[in-house]
Amino acid sequence: MSTSSDLPAPAAPATETESRRGSVSRETSETRVEAELSLDPPAGGLQRQIEAPNGFFAHMLDALTRHAGFGCRIVADGDTHVDLHHTVEDVGIALGEALRQALGERAGIARFGTAYAPLDEALARAVVDLSGRGFLVLEMEDALRRSWVTRDFPMTLVEDFLHAFADRGRLTLHVDVLRARNGHHAAEAAFKAVALALRQAVARRPGELGVPSTKGTLSR
Template sequence: MTMESKRPTFHAAVERETGETSVRLSIHLHGQGRASLDFPVHFLRHMLHVFAVHGSFDLTVSATGDVEVDDHHLVEDIGLCLGRAIREALGDKVGIRRYGERHVPMDETLARAVIDLSGRPAFVLKAQFTDARIGTFPTELVHEFFKSVANEARMALHLAVLYGENNHHMAEALFKAFGQALREAVEETGGGVPSSKGVLE
């Protein structure tokens, strides 16, 4: 049975092994907001924790990588695994809402996430970070992480920081909005495939 003909189970586990990283990740999209995160990129651990809590997902990530070079490879590969797990968990997408949208404020910041689980990857991020790093975390990796998720999940993901001043708040509001929008998109509606074509690949 191919993934496309499999009904949604809302949970999946994936592994990725390369010469640069080793990632094991599992997610339950109809979970309780529990996160178990073990990898050496502290800021991304914090972001994935708030993603899980605010999306009510159960998320487990165990990963290692060449962070002595920089965080890029590990952040990108965790994003790839998260996207792939979301796609596998949704199977043929029968009975899900498909679309999700949330605005999330965090103090002076307001972020927006809009999702279409269309089967066609597309990614847009509109955000103006004012520093190159949040602590030791390169702000450019926020874009790389979400791009990896969108491509592997085959979703259209549109993210924006509408306004804000604190870079930590901007990034965190994006992750919270993404989690809440995804939770809406994977809600069960009791219908068929939410597409006029009759299929979401």
């Protein structure tokens, strides 16, 4: 009879032991983007490197990854002499694909997250479902939607980024800017709310190794 010492130890579930990482390189005639995400950064602390051709956009990427608790490396460049749209959208695409890669089969995760984030007078709410389906709803007053966050960053780029991120990350994302007096505060509160909701949604559920779905999959 074999004893326990004769048998190999059972493999530990990847969802509980392995660091969840995603890495994507994207290059087109318009942009070059490298995006790496770590959902489980080492105990020594978060490592983040963000290089983007627009200061406000880099600030938002820092807020998103910092408050989500992600380690990251994001390096982006593009035809900003034409417009920021191509670069912002392609960073959303690459970051979403890196998240999708890091989540794998999405087993053992909380799946859902809901968060509010204030910034002075502004208040935003984000609801996330790592559903395997990309969908964005972004609600705010029309005047805010038409505003400029900074002199070179229109609010429409916030929607472009979130749409690309949700689509390629295959997550359902509802973002409501409940109140704000200016575009800067509205955008920053929205990014922080998304980050906090993501932090909840990607969290591992101790002892729960299955996919949190009645259909048995969230990856297709």
